[in-house]
Amino acid sequence: MTQVTKLARWVCLECHYIYDPAKGDPKNGIAPGTAFEDIPDTWRCPECKILKVKKGVFKRLDD
Numbered sequence: 001m002t003q004v005t006k007l008a009r010w011v012c013l014e015c016h017y018i019y020d021p022a023k024g025d026p027k028n029g030i031a032p033g034t035a036f037e038d039i040p041d042t043w044r045c046p047e048c049k050i051l052k053v054k055k056g057v058f059k060r061l062d063d
Contacts, residue, residue, distance in 0.1 A: 007021035007022070007033075009061045010059065011061055012047065012050065013058070014050050015045060015047040015048035017046065018061070019058070021034055021036060025046055028044070028046055045057075
């Protein structure tokens with residue numbers, strides 16, 4: 001039996017956009033199935049355009 005690790009969703013605290021790894025962000029070149037940790041540091045929130053690396057902006061959502 002293979003174990004599937006559920007990738008965590010992350011929320012932008014500026015605009016409340018939720019990054020869902022199951023959907024990715026194809027419009028900005030992030031394929032579905034990409035973990036938030038694997039997104040390049042140059043990625044910006046598609047809603048408010050804040051940089052991923054800005055400290056304290058993105059928070060992991062606990063399911």
